[in-house]
Amino acid sequence: MCNDEHAQHAMDRRGLLVTGAAAALTLGTVSFAYAAPNEGAPANSEPSEVVRGTLPPGSPDFVYLPVEIPKGVREIHVAYSYERPVVPPGTQGNALDIGIFDERGTALGGKGFRGWSGGARTEFFIRADEATPGYIPGPVRAGTWYIALGPYTVSPQGLAYEVTITLRYGAPGKTPEPVYPPERAKGRGRAWYRGDCHLHSWYSDGKRTPAEIAALARAAGLDFINTSEHNTHSAHAHWADQAGDDLLILTGEEVTTRNGHVVALGTDPGTFVDWRYRARDNRFGHYAREIRRAGGLVVPAHPHATCIGCNWKFGFGEADAVEVWNGPFTPDDEVSLQSWDNTLVASVRSGKRWTPAMGNSDAHRDPDPIGTPQTVVLADDLTREAILEGIRAGRSYVAESKAVSLSFSAAGGRGRHAGIGERLHVDPDDPVTVRLEVAGAPGCSVRFVTDQGVLHTAALPASGAGTVEWGTTAQYAAYVRAEVRRPPAVPVLPGALAAFTNPVFLGG
Incomplete structure (x- = not known):
């Protein structure tokens, strides 16, 4: 058994390790007395x-507790x-996350990752045939494993913790071959497809099962969703049964750093x-490129959210799109929308690439609505490749629900x-007619x-x-985008969004 004094001594002796990533601390190693029951331990022991x-x-951001795993461990x-402890108002209390790396180590981007539950669970297990949601099943091989503690916030009194490690011996069992969702559903050819790309199940800090999420997605009129658990890919192999001709399921992750989520x-x-x-x-640029090498898109999430660690600090140079509307519309979404609009202005002035906007629900549990909001994408078909290409190109708008539909263009x-996300090539003084058709937005304005x-x-x-038209020129407006707004709650402020579009650019 390791006591308080041993753990504290290890902290003093090993110190901080800074390896081009967030600072980490490694504690003293935990060892077990017996390698296996046939080497001295009782047959049914669970040390x-x-x-x-x-x-x-x-x-530091991460504290690693090494654990020597002997041979013969099944689980x-x-x-x-x-x-x-109680802290004064305005003072951060204690919050401690947890995960684990196997004998392959804790190197940044290495192969050792075996799971993460953040602060959503107080215990977990791993064995070859099964693991707690958030964790990766597979053999429990002999060697030094690392329990990863993440002190998210620490109170002035310090963060006192206790970790209990239990081993179970026996035949290891067989690891199932993962089955993943198909990359194609039965689409309608080139059409507008509705999706929600930021969702959480019980494989991270959500409370819903994949089956419950899929049923709610269908009820919300969605054609596609994307799995996005916090800092783990463990859910990927648990969605295949929920896909179908009517629902494309993409796989992903919400990369939850201390300086923002993507x-x-x-x-x-x-x-x-x-x-x-x-x-x-x-290091973010490296991992943004890793996401793209894996065929995905880099989408900073809720960039102006006020929760600790949520505010986006990496810049948008690596972003393929940005989530400016997250869940029911709130003031931080308004800030995100206006900040994004400023990037459009900057791209027009510089001639550099613009970053499309999208919206997602970030739903975790009841009563969080799935598909509020939803990104509506013009894609060549209901396939992974076509949907991602439509989002990347900005051929999309965001609506609060399936009831709201838009058609926006410039002629x-x-x-x-x-259309949306495209450029109308006209001379600066040529007349341009902008047209928006709206359905499903009673009481709203454009x-x-x-x-x-x-x-x-x-x-x-x-x-x-209804339909709203407006005449302009490329000299007067370098781009035009549309917003559909609810009546304002405060007279001097704009009302909440019911929908908005990516821009149509005007001119050469």
Whole structure:
């Protein structure tokens, strides 16, 4: 058994390890007395070791507890707890995450990752044939494993913790071959497809099963979804049964760093993306490229959210799209929308690539609605490749539900026409007609937003269905995008969004 003094001594002796990623601390190694029952342990023994310690304020992002796993182990079980002392208002309390790496080690981007549950669970197990949701089943091989503790926040009193490691011996069992969702569903050819690409099940900190999520996605009128568990790909092999001709299921991850979250959207099944770095470590570009090499998109999530560690600090140079609307519309979404619009202005002035916007529910549990909002994508078919290409190109709009639908375009002389995410090639002074058709938005109004600001507004009919047109030129507006807004709750502020589009660009 390891006591408080041993753990604290290990912290002093080993110190901090800084390896081009977030600072980490390695504690003293936990060892078990017997290699296997036939080497001295009772036949039905389940040996346990307990480690206790206290992390001070200012602790590193990750604390690794090495555990020597002997031969013959069938299952490793880990349970943990920590104190939550009362703190003054405005002071951060204790929050401690947990995960594990196997004998292949904790190197950033290495092969050793075996699971992460953050703060969603107080215990987990791993064996060859099964593992706790969030963890990867597979053999429990002999060697040094590493329990990863993540002190997310530490109170002024320090974070006192206890970790119990239990081993179970026996035949290892067989690891099932993973079966992943197909990359194609029965689409409608080139059409508008509705999706929600930021969702959480019980494979991270959500409460719903994949089956429950899939049923709610279908009820919300969605054609595709993307799995996005926090810092784990363990769910990928548990979605195949929920896919069908009517629902395309993409696989991904919400890479949850201490400086913001990013949705790895539509990566190859089985892809794990490391999250153990901050903006100052200069590692995000590497992992953004890893996401793209795995066939996915890099989508910063809720960039102006106010939760600890949620605010996006990596910049948008690596983003393929950005999530500007996350769940029911709130003030931080308004900030994200306006910040994104500023990037459009900057791209017009510089001539550099623009970043499309999208919206997702980030639903975790009841009563979080799935598909509020949803990204509606013009794609050549209901396939992984076509959907991701449509999002990357910005051929999309965001709607609060399946009830809201839009058609947005710009037309110039000689039959020239451009839709959402496209460019209408006209001379600077050529007349341009912008047209928005709306359905399913009773009580709403329309705003046309350009690089010069909001240049046209109009109220929709009481039915919520109508058409709004506006005349402009490329000289006057370098791009035009549309917003459909609810009545304002505060007279001087804009109302909540019911829908918005990516821009149509005007000119050469």
